[in-house]
Amino acid sequence: MSEQQRDAVANPAKRPTIRDVAAVAGVSKSLVSLVYSDPEKVSEARKGRVLAAAEELGFRPNLLARSLATNMSDFIGILVADPVNPVFAEIIDAASLEFDRAGRRGLMTTAVLPQSGTVRLLNEGTIATLSDLRPRSVLIAGSLPDVTSLGSLAEDRPVVVASGLAEGLPSAGSVRTDDRKGLALLIEHLTSLGHSDIAHLGGMTAVGRSRADAYEEAMTRHGLARHVHVQDSDFTELGGYVAATSLLSRENRPTAIIAANDLAALGVQRALDERGLTPEDVALTGYDNSFLASIAGVSLTSVDPHNGVIGREAARWLIEAEAGNDSLPHELLIEPRLVVRRSSGSGI
Amino acid sequence: MSEQQRDAVANPAKRPTIRDVAAVAGVSKSLVSLVYSDPEKVSEARKGRVLAAAEELGFRPNLLARSLATNMSDFIGILVADPVNPVFAEIIDAASLEFDRAGRRGLMTTAVLPQSGTVRLLNEGTIATLSDLRPRSVLIAGSLPDVTSLGSLAEDRPVVVASGLAEGLPSAGSVRTDDRKGLALLIEHLTSLGHSDIAHLGGMTAVGRSRADAYEEAMTRHGLARHVHVQDSDFTELGGYVAATSLLSRENRPTAIIAANDLAALGVQRALDERGLTPEDVALTGYDNSFLASIAGVSLTSVDPHNGVIGREAARWLIEAEAGNDSLPHELLIEPRLVVRRSSGSGI
DNA sequence: CTGTTAGCGCTTTCAA
DNA sequence: TTGAAAGCGCTAACAG
Numbered sequence: 001m002s003e004q005q006r007d008a009v010a011n012p013a014k015r016p017t018i019r020d021v022a023a024v025a026g027v028s029k030s031l032v033s034l035v036y037s038d039p040e041k042v043s044e045a046r047k048g049r050v051l052a053a054a055e056e057l058g059f060r061p062n063l064l065a066r067s068l069a070t071n072m073s074d075f076i077g078i079l080v081a082d083p084v085n086p087v088f089a090e091i092i093d094a095a096s097l098e099f100d101r102a103g104r105r106g107l108m109t110t111a112v113l114p115q116s117g118t119v120r121l122l123n124e125g126t127i128a129t130l131s132d133l134r135p136r137s138v139l140i141a142g143s144l145p146d147v148t149s150l151g152s153l154a155e156d157r158p159v160v161v162a163s164g165l166a167e168g169l170p171s172a173g174s175v176r177t178d179d180r181k182g183l184a185l186l187i188e189h190l191t192s193l194g195h196s197d198i199a200h201l202g203g204m205t206a207v208g209r210s211r212a213d214a215y216e217e218a219m220t221r222h223g224l225a226r227h228v229h230v231q232d233s234d235f236t237e238l239g240g241y242v243a244a245t246s247l248l249s250r251e252n253r254p255t256a257i258i259a260a261n262d263l264a265a266l267g268v269q270r271a272l273d274e275r276g277l278t279p280e281d282v283a284l285t286g287y288d289n290s291f292l293a294s295i296a297g298v299s300l301t302s303v304d305p306h307n308g309v310i311g312r313e314a315a316r317w318l319i320e321a322e323a324g325n326d327s328l329p330h331e332l333l334i335e336p337r338l339v340v341r342r343s344s345g346s347g348i
Numbered sequence: 349m350s351e352q353q354r355d356a357v358a359n360p361a362k363r364p365t366i367r368d369v370a371a372v373a374g375v376s377k378s379l380v381s382l383v384y385s386d387p388e389k390v391s392e393a394r395k396g397r398v399l400a401a402a403e404e405l406g407f408r409p410n411l412l413a414r415s416l417a418t419n420m421s422d423f424i425g426i427l428v429a430d431p432v433n434p435v436f437a438e439i440i441d442a443a444s445l446e447f448d449r450a451g452r453r454g455l456m457t458t459a460v461l462p463q464s465g466t467v468r469l470l471n472e473g474t475i476a477t478l479s480d481l482r483p484r485s486v487l488i489a490g491s492l493p494d495v496t497s498l499g500s501l502a503e504d505r506p507v508v509v510a511s512g513l514a515e516g517l518p519s520a521g522s523v524r525t526d527d528r529k530g531l532a533l534l535i536e537h538l539t540s541l542g543h544s545d546i547a548h549l550g551g552m553t554a555v556g557r558s559r560a561d562a563y564e565e566a567m568t569r570h571g572l573a574r575h576v577h578v579q580d581s582d583f584t585e586l587g588g589y590v591a592a593t594s595l596l597s598r599e600n601r602p603t604a605i606i607a608a609n610d611l612a613a614l615g616v617q618r619a620l621d622e623r624g625l626t627p628e629d630v631a632l633t634g635y636d637n638s639f640l641a642s643i644a645g646v647s648l649t650s651v652d653p654h655n656g657v658i659g660r661e662a663a664r665w666l667i668e669a670e671a672g673n674d675s676l677p678h679e680l681l682i683e684p685r686l687v688v689r690r691s692s693g694s695g696i
Numbered sequence: 697c698t699g700t701t702a703g704c705g706c707t708t709t710c711a712a
Numbered sequence: 713t714t715g716a717a718a719g720c721g722c723t724a725a726c727a728g
Contacts, residue, residue: 060476060480062416062480063477063480063481064412064415064416064421064480064481064482065416067412068410068412068413068416073412075477083437083440083441084434084437084438084441084639086432086434089431089432089437090432092431092458093431093432093458093462093463094462096458096461096462096471096474097461097462097463100461100471100473100474103473105457105473105474105476105477106457106474107455107456107457107474107477107478107481108455108456108457108458109453109454109455109456110440110441110444110456113444113445113448114441114442114444114445123444123448125448125451125453126444126448126453126454126455128408128453129411129423129453129455130455132408132410132411132412133411133412133455133481134412237639266643266644269643269644269645270643270644273644273645274644291432291585292640292643295614295617295618295640295643295645295646296614296617296618296621296622296645297617297621297643297644297645297646297647298643298645298646299645
């Protein structure tokens with residue numbers, strides 16, 4: 001009786017290994033390994049026997065052992081910048097669906113320490129753990145506060161940022177909305193409603209700056225350069241509320257406010273509400289077209305970045321890049337569309 | 349020149365191992381291992397030297413190797429039942445904070461296949477991957493559609509369900525809101541406003557049934573047994589909308605509707621809105637007190653389950669259980685409080 | 697505390 | 713295709 005067999009008898013509950021499968025299928029251990037790592041190279045007949053034996057024993061390859069041997073796991077690491085922002089849930093959902101279609105798996109973690117307040121802190125512990133597990137590639141949803149401390153996670157593997165800028169990650173790709181087109185749509189919409197005193201609220205993050213620049217550009221193109229006003233705000237409800245409070249206490253308050261995203265727009269809406277201001281007094285728009293915008297009591301005019309498309313394209317890009325095909329553009333801009341609702345006072 | 353040294357010279361970029369650290373610190377490989385697995389047993393002096401050497405070399409233990417050897421990883425697996433429901437984000441946030449405090453790390457995945465529609469399908473692939481990585485314990489946020497196919501993930505390790513029932517998981521704990529107290533608060537509130545024809549919307553999930561039962565009980569206690577009406581609905585906005593549409597087309601529509609959660613309440617609100625019905629016509633309440641409820645244009649009266657407490661307690665329980673202390677109750681019920689807002693027409 | 701030995705389950709290489 | 717052998721980086725057990 002071999003060591004092997006004795007063990008199997010003594011400990012029948014133990015998870016089967018390739019050795020057990022090889023024994024049952026009557027093939028070599030190497031062949032079983034091959035079946036799982038490079039099935040093309042094995043004849044159908046033998047493959048069938050191996051798979052049957054595996055099925056019979058309830059064998060599943062040990063990911064940990066495989067990862068240790070190859071120095072690489074086969075899942076996709078997902079970093080979420082802000083779990084509270086529903087936009088990222090939409091993007092991750094779309095990406096996950098695409099991963100699933102490709103037979104790939106994603107494991108996620110929050111990139112930012114919860115409740116770290118206005119100064120968002122990278123959740124370095126979790127990121128290190130994810131990194132130690134050596135994911136084959138990494139999807140980042142949103143912009144990270146400090147990309148440099150991603151450390152080894154961003155090295156030696158494909159990285160794609162969905163709905164954020166790939167600043168500081170030279171080899172990373174980025175799939176995002178075309179802010180210039182988005183802001184152009186907003187300015188066109190608002191000017192067509194007669195607005196000229198249009199303020200922008202945002203500018204405090206990388207994406208915020210991009211949108212603020214696009215706002216300024218569009219305003220200038222419409223001959224409204226002297227009305228340009230950017231009020232500092234982050235992308236949170238509270239940030240929007242604070243910024244709006246300050247903006248609305250100015251002598252000449254704007255007749256329209258463009259918030260850099262839906263969450264901030266919600267904060268603006270609260271500030272307007274508190275002052276009894278309606279869309280007829282101050283038009284308001286957001287950006288993201290998250291489900292928040294479509295809530296009956298919110299009814300927020302918003303730019304739809306096509307979050308599903310962004311998530312899907314980011315996922316596809318990652319899968320392509322894993323296959324070694326990195327002849328892709330560094331940045332993929334998705335053309336947005338405008339969704340008009342009551343908040344802009346257009347009477348719809 | 350040893351194999352070891354030759355290798356270090358030939359490949360300086362290679363990640364250092366405990367052997368390298370041991371060499372630099374002038375101690376044995378075993379000691380280095382001990383420093384990371386059971387630091388208590390090592391004298392301060394030697395520990396200091398090992399840690400200094402590790403720092404100098406930039407050494408971090410290889411999680412994969414450790415996991416293979418111990419047949420167990422040291423992270424906590426997190427399963428999210430519904431990533432779109434903001435309640436779970438709040439719970440996970442609180443739990444993550446607690447994990448972080450304890451020096452533990454969590455890795456997350458969506459338990460349910462995105463866009464699988466009304467029949468929610470368990471995302472078995474990702475769950476299997478998580479399971480293969482052998483997390484030390486598992487936190488489940490929300491109720492899973494089919495717990496049986498969790499397979500080995502739920503075996504041989506502590507499992508705690510946060511904000512959901514541990515049905516089908518005999519050895520799992522559960523931290524959730526006390527539905528009976530929550531519904532009692534709601535019925536008291538609504539009856540004190542003069543309502544008696546109060547309908548309940550939910551009952552299609554495990555938690556839904558629990559709340560429906562609690563509703564019936566509270567109604568009966570208030571002598572309103574003949575007004576009991578449960579309209580089937582799931583926990584989504586669309587589900588709430590559909591259920592409300594059907595409910596409002598009845599001959600005698602109720603004067604108050606209790607939705608089983610905030611998301612469904614949002615759907616009810618949309619249906620009411622479409623019919624021009626105000627809180628004075630039909631009072632509406634939710635359950636979760638998610639940030640959705642506090643949005644100015646929503647202003648939903650809701651039961652606050654203390655999501656932060658639920659997440660925190662679930663995390664603590666898990667950490668306790670990992671330490672072998674499982675002399676804990678099978679279910680921990682958190683006492684909720686009522687947050688009154690405009691939707692119940694109480695004039696606030 | 698040290699040092700040695702064995703082993704976790706898989707991949708990889710190589711000669712047969 | 714096979715079988716053997718070495719190795720991934722760590723843990724675990726044990727004699728010193």
